[in-house]
Amino acid sequence: MSRPRRLSPGEVEEALASLPEWRQADGALRRRYRFADFGEAWAFMTRCALLAEKVDHHPDWRNVWSRVDVALTTHDAGGVTQLDVEMARAMDALA
Template sequence: MEKRTLLTDADREAALQDLPGWSYDAHARAIRRQFAFADFSEAFGFMTRVALAAEKMDHHPDWSNGWNKVDIALSTHSAGGVTALDIVLARAIDAASRLALTGAGN
């Protein structure tokens, strides 16, 4: 399957089963998750790691940051919703969050 092809509802839900904390936002046609860290510095470090991974993939999240929290929404806008590319990026984001939360890579 082409990574930028819209996932079926069943495929999207199956993928979300392997992504704890992520949920589907039907209004935004995106998957979402909020991450919380000890402080702003840890949140910003996490965002930097995600930004580097996203740039390599040429696929960028919609996100916001408030002190120690980072809210992320993933959607392939050109496809009109969630694609395999969003799932791959969500996995990379989860890996970056584990690094931030364990202090590795800081």
């Protein structure tokens, strides 16, 4: 399967218009999720991990108690691709 191309800055901005909780920084789409407690945060990460394995696209993330910080970038493309945009939308739906 071919990997997607890196999006232009304009394409990233256009995608972010439909992802209001996300921002671009350091070459990645970034978002902080907050949950009621560690269990809910971990359950969210589990749902996302199952999806990430299925689509072979994995987030960079960090969990601290009820918070999950996510960075999405396509390393082999050198930046944000449509895969990252799709993963952001899917993660929002799973939150």
